[in-house]
Amino acid sequence: MRILITEMEIDGKKIKLETGKMAKQADGAVVVSCEGTSVLVTAVVSDDVRPIDFLPLTVDVEEKLYAAGKIPGSFFKREGRPTETATLTCRLIDRTIRPNFDKRFRNETQVVLTVLSADLENPPDMLGMIGVAAALEISNIPFQGPVAGVRVGRVDDRWVIDPTYEQIKLSSLNMVVAGNKEAILMVEAGAMEIPESQIVEALSVGHEAIKKIIGKIEELDVEVRRQSGEKPKSELIDGITAGLEEKYGRVASNLIESYKSGDEAAIDKGREAFEKVAAEAAVEFDDSYRKVVLVLTRAVGERVLSDMLEIEIVPEVRDEMKQAIRKASDPELSKYQASLIRKDARKSLAVPFSERFPGQERRIKEIMQGVERKLLRELILDEELRPDGRKPFQIRKLTCEVGLLSKTHGSALFTRGQTQVLSIATLGAYGEKQILDDLGTEDYKSFLHHYNFPPFSSGEARPMRGPKRREIGHGALVERALLPLIPDAEEFPYTIRLVSEVLESNGSTSMASLCASSMALMDAGVPLKNKSSVGGIAMGLILEGDRSAILSDIQGLEDAIGDMDFKVAGTSAGVTALQMDIKCLGLSPRIMEAALEQARQGRSFIVKAMTEAISEPRREVSPNAPSMVQIKIPVKKIGEVIGPGGKNIRGMIERYEVDIDVEDDGRVFVFGRNRENVEKARRDIELITKDPEVGERFKGKVVKIMNFGAFVQLVPGKDGLIHISKLSKGRVDRVEDVVNVGDIVEVEIEAIDNMGRINLRAIDLNPDVN
Known part of the structure; x- marks a missing residue:
């Protein structure tokens, strides 16, 4: 394959995509460059299916310090664990591409971004986002793309796409938007208390740029396939999928009939036929398509057989499952009690089908979970009945407390329903700021937020290790939401560390951490700008065709069954942070606007409750603080x-x-x-x-004795000489008769010569010496 290059211009900057030169054994490999920054992106999928119930997708960002001409500062002089910036970039990309894979796809998929060159002007993360989209698109990995992402800033009242590091510092908004041609898929933003209307406008500006980038990715894909002689990706995958569905449809139908007849020999034969489809399908296609066939067979087979089992099972369990869900929606029940009611219903309803369809227990379990999910969504759309009995706009009961811990510098406890977070603020010396050793332009940061999610918070028992990507991501979200209100170092030169301990978890622990952290800062006496509380709320969405329901303050189950987790943080003046994850293939601007407005109303309610606990920062820092x-x-x-x-x-x-x-x-x-x-x-x-002046008096330490006098340290780095004749009013034969090294004496400056040497006289020192 020869080298192919596609170029585009985004907001005055040229971006180049190149493939066919590096990493040719990967399923897809693209180098994306903008001026002096270059990122190599590779995408690879395994032939083997893993026996798990989730998509095994991994996104890794390799920040190589050689890219900026640096040698790692560690003892081994090698890059170590991913930096926080790299981890956050991984999350951005993972959240963008994950919804675009088939939900039954079980092949190990790995995307790796390697920063090859960094000019410290153009951030590599958005180039990596474009590279991931291009690498997946030109590969035969079954991915419903293309997608793309951009960063949107606002500098001098002008929208800027993919701003430089310097422009980001000046911008009132730092928003990453990802999407496809039709809609937005992911949002991550920090803002300087800007109104919701500007957020909506930024989303629109970003989406227009995304469409342009996708057009160029499609051009590259067409050229790659023209050169290789392959069919267009959609045509290729659709053709293979249709053929597999036909084959699996026949054998799956026979297998279901065998189950109904109860003929064990026929059942065994049907199972064997079902397993043979994958092997037979692989040899029917050209070797160049062998891998994509192997990747698709299991996902298609799972879907076909599960769909047929659903037809047999769902009509018989629907009504009883709905009754269990209604019973579990009692607002007086705990999360565990409600979950147990639904779980018992799933298990008891599955028993007769496990006997009727032996060997299909895993699929039956998934079908029961699917029925529950569908009914929960229907009740929200049809009756506005949420799993805990609330209406769509209702927020759970709130309690706020501050000053709980006597020896900490600031503390606050925020409880919302069955989600509870304790946040602690610690003030440290200016020199305790965190040193950064990455490819960014900042050398340190003096405001930190760390989020901890112990297993007991969700009633689980598992090993406790270091922070995972989720904990790092949640910690960064809260940090970003609070940062616009943190005072400048000139006004408040402390290093500030916040730690949020999740004590109970049932949805939106990150926004609970934000609320608790805001109050803890006030309790610590940190003079927040505008003296404002920062509150946050997580919004959810149920979307079926043209029907939708936006949910305020979602709990854990609603996050699991819903189509969106949209976190909005800010003050009464405006938005300071956003984070949106979705499971559908995009959201319309109308839904985004409605969600932002409902979030604003909910956030105002929460901030009011926080203000009742503590309305402004304490006038003085804690006496425990330095x-x-x-x-x-x-x-x-x-x-x-x-x-x-x-x-x-x-x-x-x-x-x-x-x-x-x-x-x-x-x-x-x-x-x-x-x-x-x-x-x-x-x-x-x-x-x-201070420049010393004649006549000034000091108390200093004698640091050196000479035969002509004594040298006295006035302050560190400044010594003066008391001549022996100035040690006493009387005659002094030996200096040691009056003073010795280490003595503290009071002296007065008598003269300063033109070389800056200081002459002293002793004040009332041994006046009786003769």
Whole structure:
């Protein structure tokens, strides 16, 4: 295959897609480049079907530091575990492409993005998103594409597609939008309290750019298949699928009839015939299509046989299942009690069919779950009856508490229905900020939010390991929602760490974490901009044809059976963060607008409840938090504060038990547990940087004795000389008769010569010496 290149221009920047040069053994491989940033994307699917009930899709982002001319800072000088940025990019892409695979697809599928070059101007994540879409499209992996994604920013009242790092810093919106030609599939955004109307406009702008990118991906796919002589992907897969459906249809129909007859020999023969279809189908096609046939056979076979079993089972169980669902919708029941009612119904109703169709227990179980899902959705659409008895717009009971923990700097407990989160705020020294070692332009960050989801929160017992991708993603969402209100370092130079501990889980723990974290910050005395609470709500959707129901404050079951999980965070002034995941093939602008408006109303209700618990940040930081002073010194004096080899600053840190951070612009931050020591350190820094004047008095330490006098340290880095004649009013024969090294003496500056040397005289030191 020769090298193929497609180019496009998006908002003034040229993007190039290239295939046929690198990674040719992958099912699909594309290199996407924009100026100095290049990303290699590969997509591979396994021939083997895994015996599981979910799509085994993995997205990995490899941030190679060589891309930016860096050597990793670790001991082994190799890239380690994925950075937070890489993990978040994985989630963005996974959430975009997962809904576009057949729900019965069980082949291991891996997408790998390798950043080959990074110019530190154009972020690689959106190039990777385009590359994933292109790699899947030019492959024969059964993926319902193409899709694409862009970042939308707003700088100087102008929409910007795929802004640079510098533009992102200036933008009031940082939104990633993904979709197909018809609709939007995924949204992730951080915003500076902007109105919902601007969100809708940004979605429209992003979708137009997505359509343009998809057009170029389709051009590349056409050229790849023209060169290889393959049929168009949709035609190829549709043709193979139709042939497999016909073959499986015959044998599945015979198998069902064998079950009905009860003839065990016929049943065994029918099962063998069903299993043979895959092997027979593979040899009927050209070798170049062998892999796609192997990939499709199991998914098609599962669908055909399951559909036939559904025809036999569903009419007999529908009414009894509906009764169980109504019983479980009692709002007084706990999540566990309601779940148990539905689970017992599924199990008891499945028993006679497991006897009637032996060997099909797994498929029967899936059918029962499908019946339950369909009935739950019907009740919401037909009767506005949710699984816990609420109406679509209703929010569960809320309680908010602050100041629960006596020794922490700030704490809050937020409970919404059977979801409960405890958030703790900790204030640290400016120098405790997190150092970043990735391909971004930021070297550190001083505001952190960590989200923990222990197994007991959902009534489970399993090993507790480090944070998984979901926990990192939820933590970042809350961090992004709060960031617009975090004060600047000039105003509040603390490092702020929030930790959200999920204590109970039944839907929307990330938004509960946001609410608890907002209150914990206020309890800690962090002066949030506008003194505003940040609230969040998770919206759901049931979509059947042209009928839809938007649900406020979804619980776990509604997330599982619904078509959308749309998290909206913000203040009373506007939106600060969004995250949308969907399971259907896109949403219309009308539904997006309606969901945003319903979310605004729900968010206002939640913020009001939070405000009743704590209406504004406390006037002072917690007494448990470190004391802090900020000093501005001349840049030319920085060296004097630090001292030779860091002697002066280390001395103050050890002497006063404080943390001292000196910035290049002359800002100095002093943090310590003891307020008095912090003030002493500040005094020393001010004295070091202040030019001494004749007549000033100091208490200093004798640091050196000479035969002509004693040297006294006035402040770290500044010594003066008391000549022997100035040690006392009387005659002094030996310096040691009056002072020794380590003595603290009071002195006055008598003179400063043109070389800056300081001459001192002792104040009331041994006046009786003769």
